[in-house]
Amino acid sequence: MVFKKTERSPMRIAFFLLFVVISNIFASFNLENQFNNLGSSSIKTESLKQNFLSEPLESLINPDEYTLGPGDGIYLNIVTANQIVNLNLFISPIGDILIPVVGTVFVNGLTINEGFSAIRDKCLDKYNDSNISITLSKIKDFKIQVLGPFKESGVYISNPVSRVSDVYEQILRFNNEASISDSSILSLKKILSRRNIILERDSRTYPVDILKFSITGEEELNPFLQSGDKIFFDLLDKNITITGGVKAPGVYEYVEGETVSSMIELAGGFTYDAIDQQIEISRFIDTDLRSEMISKENFNTMILNAQDLINVKVKNNYKKHKLVEIKGEVLNPGFYSVEEGKTTVRDIIDKAGGYSSLADRNKISIMNSTSFDEKSDLDNESTFLYRKEFHDYIHKSYEINELNQLIPINAYGEMQVKKILDYNVYDGYFIEIPKNFPFIEISGAIKYPGLYPFSKxxxxxxxxxxxGGITESETNDIYIIKRGSGQRINYKNIDKLDSGDIIYIVQKINLDKKTKLENSIMIANGITSTLSFIISLIVLLGGFN
Structure with a gap:
């Protein structure tokens, strides 16, 4: 018998491959139905959107400390050989979690690691060849009681990542919102205690000190909250005052058992100039005030009483620089450290690099800069003064006087400046070296007012x-005004002129006819009013009877 080799057509091969693909699809579908038939039909094979934590966290949650409870969300991922299941689950009010197909797992009171281990073991009992991944997807909320002598006390919603200080801020926020609409509500911002707070948990009480926590960071002073907590807030009453050489002197709320050492820590610690070997405590014994010096070795054991006053003495002027400012025509203007009573004006000029080429060495001004702080820069002030227009001599004199009052020392001429250079300088002094101004300004009742070159x-x-000579002048008064200081001197009292001086000739004030008429009418009205008053007074007193 002869067998012929048959050839498979391409069409047959294509049908065979298509049959294999369709068979696999139906097989996968049947496996999925089998998994669903094993338990609740709510299990989904597609990926679910995860719930992420919305609470602001101080740091990562510690899985060995955080305890699971009703309201916590858990994201569960189960991967088998032919199945991927993603579930968003929540712990029920009775403390367990229901996993479809797998069953319930009691996790209330367990830490995250303990709870996740229990869930993983339960899932592996059902699917021993699966890969289980678990994470925390939502933090639970719970209610706590806030108690205290204020309207905002009551039940508050919180969570395990909030501290007592967060509840404190909530109280103030609610109080502020209420006071906006009702002015009769007492503001708690300055009177709600931050240091005498009591936390009750599991029938035990714990002292809370938010202020001290903000300085030391000790966790037990401001713990995280738990379900069932009660917090007792008080209002401010007793206090302790600390003054002197501490970084934050002031009045602090009193806490029973406070020591000198802890109060100094609360006030930021000693300043660099503090005498830290002993402090003084002023204390009321009944109504009598007594003071006592406490040495450093007793700071940790000395217990404070309410209304005590702590005084930390400081070293006077300890390592504090005394500064003098020099401006104007020196090479290096600025602030320089001085030794009061020893450093001279000449020393400051030398420190500043000496005079510039434009300096007027025959003039110098010295003043205490603390008074000048209220004014503009001296050079700008004087420049403005001599460029502005004045209504008359009295107006100009007033403006000059106002500037002159700020300057205690002004020296002009070689002899005067030589004496000033040997003067001692003190903290806050201001030295001005003016620019050489080689002109004399002439103004007032003069034919050709203006600037004229100076010649000694x-x-x-x-x-x-x-x-051009003097024009109309009422008194022929002539004043010399010193540039820079504004000091005015009658020409009879001056020996010679200096560069930059202003010669001012007092002008005669001419009134036009209209002004003279108005002045006459005002005088007549004044006389008439006076006579009427006198006559009325005489009649009232019966003077004509």
């Missing part, structure tokens, strides 16, 4: 002749 050999009369 010229007299006052020569300058007046150069300016």
């Amino acid at each position: 050999d010229k007299s006052l009369n020569q300058y007046l002749r150069d300016a």
Whole structure:
């Protein structure tokens, strides 16, 4: 018998491959149905959207400390050979968690690691060849009691990642919102205690000190909250005052059992200039005030009483720089440290690099800068003063006087400046070296007012002749105004002119006819009013009878 080799057509091969693919699809579908038929039909094979934590955290949650309870969310991922299951689950009010197909697991009161281990073991009992992944997807909320002598006390919603201080802020926020609409509500911002807070948990009480926690960071002073907590807040009453050489002197709320050492820590510790070997405590014994010095070795054992006052003495001017500022025509203007009573004006000029090429070495101004702080820069002030327009001589004199009152020392001329250079300087002094101004300004009742080149050999009369001579003047009063300080001197009391001086000739004030008429009418009205008053007074007193 002869057998012929048959050839498979491409069409047959294609049908065979298609049959294999369809068979696999139906097989997978049947396996999924079998898994669903094993338990609740609510199990899904598709990926579910995870719930992420919405609470702001101080740090990562410690899985060995955080205890699971009703409301906590758990994200569960089960991977088998042919199945992926993702579930968002929540712990029930009775403390267990229901896993479809697998069953219930009691996790209330367990830590995260303990609870996850129990869930994993339960799932592996059902699917021993599966890979189990678990994470915390939501933090539970719970209610706590807030007690105290204020309207905002009551039941608050909180969570395990909130501290007592968070409840404190909630109280203040609710109080502020209520006081906006009702002004009769007492503001708690300055009177709600931060240090005498009591936390009750599992029939035990714990002291809470939010202020001290903010400084030391001790966890037990401001613990995280748990379900069933009660918090007792009080209002401010007793206090302790600390003054002197501490970084944050002030009035602090009193806590029973407080020591000198802990109070100094609360006030930020000693300053660099504090005398830290002993402190003084002023204390009321009944109504009598007594003081006692406490040495450093007793700081940790000395218990404070309410209303005590702690005084930490400081070393006077200890390592504090005394500064003098020099400005104007020196090479390096600025602030320089001085030794009061020893450093001289000459020393400061030398420290500043000496005079500049534009300096007027025959002029110098010194003042205490604490008073000048209220004014603008001296150079700008003087420049403004001599460029502005004045209504009359009285107006100009007033403006000059106002500036002059700020300057205690002004020296002009070689002899005066030489004496000033040997003066001692003190903290806060301000030294001004003016720029050389080689002109004389002439203004007022003069024919040609303006600036004229300075010459030390010229007299006052020569300058007046150069300016065309005096015009109309009521008194022929002539004043020399010192540039920079504004000091005015009658020409009879000055020996010679200096560069930058202003010669001012008092002008005659001419009134026009209208002004004279108005003045006459005002005078007549004044006389009439006075006579009427006198006559009325005489009649009232019966003077004509």
